[in-house]
Structure formats: C-alpha cells, structure tokens
Amino acid sequence: MDEYKGNRDKINDIFRLRTGIDFEENPELKSEKLMGIKLNVPVRALVLLLLDIEKETGIKIPEEEVLNNNFDSYIHILRIVEAAGEYKNK
Numbered sequence: 001m002d003e004y005k006g007n008r009d010k011i012n013d014i015f016r017l018r019t020g021i022d023f024e025e026n027p028e029l030k031s032e033k034l035m036g037i038k039l040n041v042p043v044r045a046l047v048l049l050l051l052d053i054e055k056e057t058g059i060k061i062p063e064e065e066v067l068n069n070n071f072d073s074y075i076h077i078l079r080i081v082e083a084a085g086e087y088k089n090k
Contacts, residue, residue: 007081008078010057011053011077011078030075031073031074034074050071059081062080
C-alpha cells in the first residue's frame with residue numbers, strides 16, 4: 001500500500017506540473033473529465049501526463065486503456081496505475 005501512496009504523490013505532482021491542478025487540494029475534481037468543460041486540459045498535456053507517469057512510476061500504461069477512453073480523469077488514471085503496478089509486481 002505504501003507504493004500506492006508513493007504513486008499517488010507522484011501522479012499528483014505530475015498533474016500539478018502539467019495542468020496546474022492539485023487534486024489533493026481539490027478532491028471534488030478527481031472524477032471530472034480532464035478534457036471536459038470544467039477542467040479543459042489540452043491533449044498535449046495528457047500526452048505529457050502519460051509519458052511522465054510511465055517514466056516516474058516505471059509502469060507501462062496499457063494502450064487499450066488510452067484507446068478505450070479510460071485515461072480521462074484523475075481517478076481513472078490512478079486506478080490504471082494501481083492495476084498496472086499490481087500486475088507488474090506479480
């Protein structure tokens with residue numbers, strides 16, 4: 001579980017860097033669509049988020065998660081990273 005906490009911290013840091021959004025200070029935004037009207041995160045930032053998350057966590061985000069529009073909110077991205085981390089550690 002400590003690894004997940006570390007990943008959450010890393011992901012939040014990456015989000016702050018790439019989008020200016022701190023999801024720990026704004027937990028009500030965690031389930032909002034990143035490219036939705038409320039957050040309006042540019043596609044370029046999502047690509048950088050993906051690359052940064054893979055680099056910082058050592059986890060490969062499955063391509064099908066991105067293609068199936070699951071890389072769309074903070075909470076979904078965190079679930080993907082946690083699932084990929086569990087798979088990696090087996």
